[in-house]
Amino acid sequence: AQSVAQPEDQVNVAEGNPLTVKCTYSVSGNPYLFWYVQYPNRGLQFLLKYITGDNLVKGSYGFEAEFNKSQTSFHLKKPSALVSDSALYFCAVRDMYNTDKLIFGTGTRLQVFP
Amino acid sequence: DTEVTQTPKHLVMGMTNKKSLKCEQHMGHRAMYWYKQKAKKPPELMFVYSYEKLSINESVPSRFSPECPNSSLLNLHLHALQPEDSALYLCASSQGLQGGDEQFFGPGTRLTVL
Numbered sequence: 001a002q003s004v005a006q007p008e009d010q011v012n013v014a015e016g017n018p019l020t021v022k023c024t025y026s027v028s029g030n031p032y033l034f035w036y037v038q039y040p041n042r043g044l045q046f047l048l049k050y051i052t053g054d055n056l057v058k059g060s061y062g063f064e065a066e067f068n069k070s071q072t073s074f075h076l077k078k079p080s081a082l083v084s085d086s087a088l089y090f091c092a093v094r095d096m097y098n099t100d101k102l103i104f105g106t107g108t109r110l111q112v113f114p
Numbered sequence: 115d116t117e118v119t120q121t122p123k124h125l126v127m128g129m130t131n132k133k134s135l136k137c138e139q140h141m142g143h144r145a146m147y148w149y150k151q152k153a154k155k156p157p158e159l160m161f162v163y164s165y166e167k168l169s170i171n172e173s174v175p176s177r178f179s180p181e182c183p184n185s186s187l188l189n190l191h192l193h194a195l196q197p198e199d200s201a202l203y204l205c206a207s208s209q210g211l212q213g214g215d216e217q218f219f220g221p222g223t224r225l226t227v228l
Contacts (some may be wrong), residue, residue: 043118043222044217046216104157
């Protein structure tokens with residue numbers, strides 16, 4: 001079965017410190033992976049995606065993610081966290097059998113403290 | 115224009131009411147989506163329209179009726195809803211030409227069913 005796991009419900013980090021939000025996936029074949037961010041009472045905003053090519057993907061707002069095929073992971077990272085990065089983050093993978101569908105993880109709440 | 119717009123922002127309705135949610139995009143995207151999202155949970159796919167035709171219905175109750183009048187507009191007609199249908203309803207669109215296309219989300223309609 002295809003799935004995405006975000007093992008941490010919440011990640012706390014001090015402003016200025018590096019942050020990592022974890023994501024692992026389970027799909028057959030080559031995955032198409034996405035990260036989205038959701039601020040309170042807002043829709044989801046696309047951050048970045050991995051389709052093919054370089055394993056390190058750079059996205060919006062200084063975020064990046066590293067695709068690791070051997071560990072089936074796609075962790076989201078940022079070198080220096082901002083208080084304004086506090087939000088709900090979703091990892092998603094394209095459904096291999098229906099490319100119009102995304103399979104979302106359960107979400108990770110990032111809290112950045114001043 | 116890279117936005118997906120949704121109206122209304124908030125909607126309160128009784129269980130006997132009929133109302134509609136509206137979504138619009140002018141990015142020339144061929145795929146449009148309706149999602150339902152409960153608090154602190156990932157979005158749940160409801161419907162997908164591809165080239166103005168319904169391509170996915172995720173076994174959604176018939177009290178939700180989607181409509182795609184043209185390639186830029188997507189409606190969700192609501193009738194005889196239940197209190198458990200209260201949620202954030204998100205519309206999204208994508209180019210949909212390849213599996214790697216990201217989805218662009220609107221800000222959502224916060225629906226409360228009394």
